[in-house]
Amino acid sequence: MKKSDTPPTNDMPSAHMENNSDSLACSKLGALRTEIDKADTRIWSLLERRFALLKEIAKIKRDLNMPILDEKREKDVLAKIGAMDYDPEVSTAIVTLYKLLFELSRKYQG
Numbered sequence: 001m002k003k004s005d006t007p008p009t010n011d012m013p014s015a016h017m018e019n020n021s022d023s024l025a026c027s028k029l030g031a032l033r034t035e036i037d038k039a040d041t042r043i044w045s046l047l048e049r050r051f052a053l054l055k056e057i058a059k060i061k062r063d064l065n066m067p068i069l070d071e072k073r074e075k076d077v078l079a080k081i082g083a084m085d086y087d088p089e090v091s092t093a094i095v096t097l098y099k100l101l102f103e104l105s106r107k108y109q110g
Helices: 011-063 071-082 088-109
Strands: none
Touching (some): 011 088
């Protein structure tokens, strides 16, 4: 019997299914990354808007001789965000992002 005449083994369908499964997973991964890219574009636009508003706020603060840092405002925003009903790990990550955002905002205003 030639090698090409050997009947398929049980491994072949399984390997085919595994490759198909990998293909579906890769396709899903690509689709999810596309959605992340879209979300990143929206985040970028929102951050641009936020920093444009900060520019206006900084001017008003300078005109009124107010300090850049407003600890009460930052604490209030963090409390509001922390109170939102998110997965605890997500909430922790978002609060961390906001703390960094506040730091960058202060630098931008000052």
